[in-house]
Amino acid sequence: MPERKPRKDAARNREAVLAAADALFARSESPEDITMADVAAAAGVGKGTLFRAFGDRSGLLRALYEARLEPVREAIESGPPPLGPGTPPHQRVLALLDSALCFKLDNRRLALALEESGSTSPYQAAHYDRWHNLLQGVLEQIPGLAADSDFTAHTLLAAIRADLVEHLAGEEDVPREKLRAQLAAFTTRAITAP
Amino acid sequence: MPERKPRKDAARNREAVLAAADALFARSESPEDITMADVAAAAGVGKGTLFRAFGDRSGLLRALYEARLEPVREAIESGPPPLGPGTPPHQRVLALLDSALCFKLDNRRLALALEESGSTSPYQAAHYDRWHNLLQGVLEQIPGLAADSDFTAHTLLAAIRADLVEHLAGEEDVPREKLRAQLAAFTTRAITAP
């Protein structure tokens, strides 16, 4: 199978679109009022190009998201403790959730745009599955939680959903460190058998 | 203050629309593929009427939701324990969340339609505020949680968000009683100081 490499202009345009979209979303008040036409115009590119490169709106958002998430994924899969493997479960759950929270704080608009990317529920997205599987796997190693690890993983992830984070950090102006502390406290309670 | 009562035909049409919308949403696979035109047609009414009576899509959803929620609200505000007032905090939190979960299980499509009702985040909805205030008030009475009662209330409510409930009950076919038990177990852990 050939697997031909993309043409030069295609690659260049792809980058231009990613950069433009990134800037636009970061700047915008709400992700909803950035249209695909806006992105195309800002990138100096036609809509056709935009859609051929990313399929549809959520494809573009996913591509942006994955790119930003890459370092975090790396740190989780093969980095040093407490994020990386080989950390005691209890402590690793805390580290995972904290890193996810920080990521969403640093990429609020983008995360928001991705989760509310219209039609499909967030629970069908591939990246959600990755987080959930990872978290569930760690939770299973904690005595007394194995039975509910699936549900508990969902619930802990629900605590850092983009729109909730946006509401707390953006609307109510809860400071970053306070949020992190509260999440840590809550998580600790949630994974400690009474 | 005038406060004129609505005309007979207006009242009749309003009821027709509510009934039609209720039936349509209950029947539908996903709330998204029921358009306002569908509702109007099913109610035997023009779109103009529909929009005059409810303002916009989310107004219609809210009206449906409030109607369904009425008995639950009653039980919470002035019913007998464990839901009503005068219940020990720990136990009442469990009862509140359980009743909210059951409500969403019984009105899955509607709750889903309301939460994803496009533009505005669920955290700006008036009914969310009511649940949150109520829950926070009760949590404050639990020793050791007072400081984080705001965050904890948000997080517990996040555990029963409509799309998560839909995912678990609808896609993964987790049985009702199992969900209730898992939520109760999780909640107990979350409101018990280590």
Next chain:
DNA sequence: CGTTAAAGCGGACTCACGGTCCGGATTCTA
């Protein structure tokens, strides 16, 4: 009752946005 002004009706219409299409330009291959 009969009259009349206000309230309500409904469906054709607008508008915005995601997504498609295709004639022409550009880049790879030989």
Next chain:
DNA sequence: TAGAATCCGGACCGTGAGTCCGCTTTAACG
């Protein structure tokens, strides 16, 4: 450098929320 494969981009389409306005119905009053 010729030909073919790929890509470009903006005009175009479908859809669905929300508006508009001429006509009908209601209800208040003489």
